[in-house]
Structure formats: C-alpha cells, structure tokens
Amino acid sequence: MSGVLPWVICPKENASFAATTSYSLVPKIRAQVRSHNSKGCSRLNFSSGVFAAASLSSAVANPPRSSVEKVYEVVLKQAALVKEQKKERALDVRKEKGQTDSMTRGDLLNGAYNRCGEVCAEYAKTFYLGTLLMTPERRRAVWAIYVWCRRTDELVDGPNASHITPKALDRWEQRLNELFEGRPYDMYDAALSNTVSKYPVDIQPFKDMIEGMRMDLKKSRYKDFDELYLYCYYVAGTVGLMSVPVMGIAPESKASTESVYNAALALGIANQLTNILRDVGEDARRGRIYLPQDELAQAGLSDEDIFNGKVTDKWRSFMKVQIKRARMFFDEAEKGVAELNDASRWPVWASLLLYKQILDSIEANDYDNFSKRAYVGKTKKFASLPVAYGRALMGGSSKFAKPARS
Numbered sequence: 171m172s173g174v175l176p177w178v179i180c181p182k183e184n185a186s187f188a189a190t191t192s193y194s195l196v197p198k199i200r201a202q203v204r205s206h207n208s209k210g211c212s213r214l215n216f217s218s219g220v221f222a223a224a225s226l227s228s229a230v231a232n233p234p235r236s237s238v239e240k241v242y243e244v245v246l247k248q249a250a251l252v253k254e255q256k257k258e259r260a261l262d263v264r265k266e267k268g269q270t271d272s273m274t275r276g277d278l279l280n281g282a283y284n285r286c287g288e289v290c291a292e293y294a295k296t297f298y299l300g301t302l303l304m305t306p307e308r309r310r311a312v313w314a315i316y317v318w319c320r321r322t323d324e325l326v327d328g329p330n331a332s333h334i335t336p337k338a339l340d341r342w343e344q345r346l347n348e349l350f351e352g353r354p355y356d357m358y359d360a361a362l363s364n365t366v367s368k369y370p371v372d373i374q375p376f377k378d379m380i381e382g383m384r385m386d387l388k389k390s391r392y393k394d395f396d397e398l399y400l401y402c403y404y405v406a407g408t409v410g411l412m413s414v415p416v417m418g419i420a421p422e423s424k425a426s427t428e429s430v431y432n433a434a435l436a437l438g439i440a441n442q443l444t445n446i447l448r449d450v451g452e453d454a455r456r457g458r459i460y461l462p463q464d465e466l467a468q469a470g471l472s473d474e475d476i477f478n479g480k481v482t483d484k485w486r487s488f489m490k491v492q493i494k495r496a497r498m499f500f501d502e503a504e505k506g507v508a509e510l511n512d513a514s515r516w517p518v519w520a521s522l523l524l525y526k527q528i529l530d531s532i533e534a535n536d537y538d539n540f541s542k543r544a545y546v547g548k549t550k551k552f553a554s555l556p557v558a559y560g561r562a563l564m565g566g567s568s569k570f571a572k573p574a575r576s
C-alpha cells in the first residue's frame with residue numbers, strides 16, 4: 171500500500187478493558203487443539219454452541235480472566251449501546267430531523283464521504299462494489315469506518331511505519347477522542363465524526379484497534395492462543411464490532427443483538443487468523459511469529475523451524491490444526507450474516523467467502539506458507555460473487571440465537 175493517506179496526529183489517552191463476564195469459546199478450542207496434538211489425529215470434536223455464554227463456577231474463586239472474557243465485555247457494551255439507541259429513537263423522532271445538516275456543512279461532509287469512497291475503491295475494490303448495494307447513508311458510513319481502519323493499520327504497516335512510536339499512537343488516539351466529541355481534525359475524521367454521531371457506534375473497538383497497533387510495536391511472539399486471540403480481536407475483531415451498528419440488523423431478525431455481534435467478532439478473528447497463516451513466511455522475515463508458542467512446542471516445532479521455512483510433516487500437522495480453528499471462526503461468523511439487513515449481507519458474504527478460500531489455497535500449496543503466498547485467483551474470485559449474492563438473497567433465518575432481540 172502506498173502512502174495516499176495523510177497522517178497528522180496529536181495527544182493521547184489509554185485504552186482499557188473492564189470485563190467481568192465469563193464466556194467460553196477459546197478455552198474449548200484450546201482444549202480441542204490440545205487433545206488433537208496429544209492424540210496426533212486430525213479430527214476435532216467441536217460441540218455445539220461454542221459461543222454460548224457460561225457462568226463462572228463458584229468453585230473457582232477469582233480465576234484469571236481469559237481474553238475471550240475480556241473481549242466479550244466489549245461485545246456486551248456495544249450491543250447495549252445499540253439497544254439503548256433504539257429506545258431513544260423510538261422516544262425522540264425529533265432527533266432525526268435535528269440531524270439535517272446546513273447546506274455548506276452538508277457539502278463539505280459529502281465531499282469528505284466521497285473521498286472516503288474513493289480511498290475504499292482504491293484499496294478494496296470488491297468490498298467497495300459490495301457497499302454500492304447498501305443504502306447511500308449506510309454505504310458512506312462504512313466507507314468512513316474503512317478509511318479510519320486503513321489509516322490506523324497503515325501507521326504500523328505503511329511506508330512510515332519505521333517512524334511510528336507509541337507516542338504517535340497516543341496522539342492518534344487523542345484525535346479519535348476528539349472526533350467522537352465532534353471535533354474532527356481533517357476531512358476523513360469529519361466523515362467518521364458524522365458517522366458516529368448518527369449510528370450507535372461505541373468508541374471502545376476503535377481504541378482497541380489502536381491498542382492492537384501498540385501491541386504490534388512491542389510484541390513479536392504469542393505465548394498461547396489466548397494472547398493471540400486478544401491480538402486478533404484488537405486488529406480485526408474490532409472491525410466487526412464497528413461495522414454492524416452501521417450495516418444494521420434485519421428488522422425481522424429474531425437473533426439477540428449480542429449473538430450478531432459475536433458473529434461479527436468471529437469474522438474479524440477468522441480473517442485475521444487466515445491473514446496470519448497466509449503470511450507466516452513474510453512475518454518471519456520481519457522477525458515475527460504470530461503463532462501460539464505453546465502449540466508450536468507441542469507440535470515439536472521451534473522458532474528456528476519457522477525461520478528455516480521447511481515444510482515438514484510436523485509443520486503440515488500443525489497447520490492443519492490452525493486452519494481448522496480458523497474455519498471454526500468462519501463457521502461461527504456465517505451464522506450471523508443472515509441476521510444483517512438484507513442490503514448489507516452481500517458485501518459481508520463476499521468478503522467472508524473470499525477470505526475463507528485463502529485457507530483452501532494454503533492447503534493447495536501443500537502448507538508452504540514460507541515461500542508461497544496463498545491467494546484467490548480472479549476466476550475463483552468472480553465465481554464467488556454470485557454465490558455470495560445468492561446467499562445474501564436467501565435471507566435471514568435466526569437459526570442460532572435466542573431469546574428474541576428486544
């Protein structure tokens with residue numbers, strides 16, 4: 171990616187979690203992976219309802235909270251905000267009218283949103299095409315979020331990445347606070363500032379994405395899946411939580427708000443895990459290993475093996491487990507897409523199907539993600555689009571979440 175996005179940043183504030191809820195997905199997956207490793211077989215026996223909330227056993231006093239528990243707190247907070255805004259809207263229809271912008275401000279805003287659309291079209295063509303199916307209001311709001319995410323990612327991944335310090339991220343966060351308070355710094359921020367004033371988008375996922383960038387600056391190894399999960403949430407799960415309030419849940423959906431946000435979170439995690447598995451070689455050349463160290467050790471692999479980049483049977487077995495886990499998150503995400511507003515489903519299906527196929531491509535490369543970059547060819551890409559469209563048309567079914575949304 172080239173530096174078409176300008177970065178100008180100011181003072182800071184820290185992101186933090188305050189989670190109390192117990193919630194089990196990762197412990198289950200971790201246990202399954204452990205059992206896979208010890209048995210040396212490739213079949214994982216996933217029980218149903220992996221995203222079901224579970225209460226903490228009273229037998230265990232104050233156990234350390236897992237990343238999943240911490241992240242679930244953000245999911246609940248975001249879902250609560252959506253419900254709250256719904257009530258407010260029902261009580262106060264004048265609010266809608268009050269949001270009509272003055273002529274000049276409206277023109278500037280339109281320009282800012284259009285520029286976001288251009289950036290989006292330049293960086294993510296397929297996704298951009300998908301957004302054209304959304305209502306104009308939602309489409310431009312998603313563009314504004316996309317641009318903010320892209321700019322944030324570029325801070326640590328872009329051409330100026332070597333100059334980025336924790337202080338610069340602090341300034342970027344301060345700027346985020348200000349735009350949420352209605353004081354945007356530039357036109358891209360102005361578009362997002364307008365978006366967050368119209369949709370029930372919580373600031374926490376945005377702060378958390380910046381936290382993920384901080385993590386990237388200081389950390390190059392992940393002790394276990396719990397640590398990796400937190401990183402994936404920060405840099406990608408957050409995107410799901412930011413997008414759903416704008417894309418909207420179908421009015422006819424019977425799914426609980428939390429369950430839809432969980433699915434959105436799962437899609438971000440699945441995408442990031444896939445991204446990691448695709449880029450193992452590339453990351454290793456930068457001295458980074460985004461793989462759970464304990465699982466590597468259990469598979470009889472060391473950092474050295476990753477740096478040497480030789481595809482062995484041990485590596486293949488390890489990769490099979492990792493791919494299985496990523497697919498499990500995709501499966502979880504799929505249950506939620508049908509609950510989105512019909513116009514928002516297609517871009518989500520398209521991005522899900524395309525990203526998921528990267529995993530197939532890693533397999534097709536016989537797990538050589540050291541010297542080959544798995545990708546989805548144009549033919550497969552185009553073939554996926556009507557499939558995505560078909561799935562989007564099939565509509566919502568609320569198969570997975572009860573009780574009904576309030």
Ligand SMILES: CC(C)=CCC/C(C)=C/CC/C(C)=C/CC/C(C)=C/[C@@H]1[C@@H](COP(=O)(O)OP(=O)(O)O)[C@]1(C)CC/C=C(\C)CC/C=C(\C)CCC=C(C)C
Nearest residue numbers: 316319320323406409410413433434438441442506517521
């Ligand atoms: C419809 C749709 C996909 C909407 C999301 C739009 C949006 C706001 C995207 C922002 C993406 C972005 C720029 C994130 C910054 C961090 C980052 C780069 C994460 C990685 C993306 C892949 O990008 P790429 O392959 O270009 O990575 P490199 O930087 O080149 O290495 C990620 C792997 C994660 C992106 C995460 C998502 C797209 C999550 C999408 C989830 C939803 C839209 C929720 C859907 C709802 C339900 C109910 C399933």
Ligand SMILES: [Mn+2]
Nearest residue numbers: 323324327328
């Ligand atoms: Mn990146």
